[in-house]
Amino acid sequence: MRLRNKPWALEFINEHPDVIISNPEEYKGNWKAVFGNENPVHIEVGTGKGQFVLGMAKQNPHINYIGIELFDSVIVCALERIIEGEKPSNLRLLKVNGDKLQQYFAKGDVARVYLNFSDPWPKTRHAKRRLTHEGFLKLYESVLIDNGEIHFKTDNRGLFEYSLMSMNAYGMSLNYVSLDLHANMPEDNIMTEYEQKFSAKGQPIYRLESQFKTK
Template identity: 75%
Template sequence: MRLRHKPWAEEFLQAHPEIVISNPESLKGKWDTEFSNTNPLHIEVGTGKGQFVVGMAKQNPHINYIGIESYDSVIVSALENALEAQPLPNLRLLKVNGVHLENYFAKNDVDRVYLNFSDPWPKIRHAKRRLTHEGFLKIYESVLVDQEEIHFKTDNRGLFEYSLTSMSAYGMLIKDVSLDLHANMPEDNIMTEYEEKFSAKGQPIYRVEAKFL
């Protein structure tokens, strides 16, 4: 995906520290102080324009959410969506790279990880960049509460099959596999921008929940 440069993005992000956390390193191990409660914390790695994480925060006020995105030109859209949906005291955004999660979260900080429509990185030499590669699974496990889960959605059959294999090889419990999520749409399903786009074209949406053991 080619990103359009937005020269105003950085200033806009800095103008909203109540949503976009500028110093997440300082909150490692104590995110409850940021949210002023001890509610469960769910993170979305690669939050894109934020439709999913904003929707989840609206739907589940008893859960804290953090959307993680590394590109200024993308996360500004997530911020705009968050501002439009205010008040959402249970939502924050981080402009960081998911590979560095351990810099911002301690073990047991996170209760669930969402991965939605991640870049498939189809070339074999790029496999380590896939967000369901064993290297990333190790990172998620290092910040999650013991025996908690990853929820993964994609339209890419190849990435889905790779992810099932990767998670199984890592020793995770594979559960609730769907090869066509929208055939029996769950009432609580929040769609991402890509999910709306691809499902409208008739493409099946693949979904899995995987639990660390």
């Protein structure tokens, strides 16, 4: 997907440090200082335009949410969406690279990781870039609580099958698997922008919930 340049984005981002944390490395191991409570923290890696993470924050005020997105022109859309309404106090954004989580989170800082409609990187030589590759699973495990969870949604069957095999090979428990999420839509399902787009075209949405085992 080609990103449309928004030359005003960085200035707009800098005007809202209450939403987009500019110094996340300072809160490693102490995210309760940001949220003012000790509620569990859930993160979405690749939060895009923010529809999912905002919806989750509104639906679950007892959980703290952090949306992670690298690109200015994308995260600014999430920021606009958040500030146009009543900003949930349990939601923050980080403009950082998702492969650097250990710089911002200590072991046990995070209770759950959400991966929604990640780039499938279909070529075999690019497998290490897939967000469910063993290298990324090891990264998530390093910041999650013991028995922490990954919740994953995609429209790409190949990526879904790869993810099932990758997580199984890593020794994770698969607690939930759906090959057509919208055929029996959970009442608490929050859709992403891509999810709405693909489901409207009749494409099945694949979803899984996996959990790391205590070693």
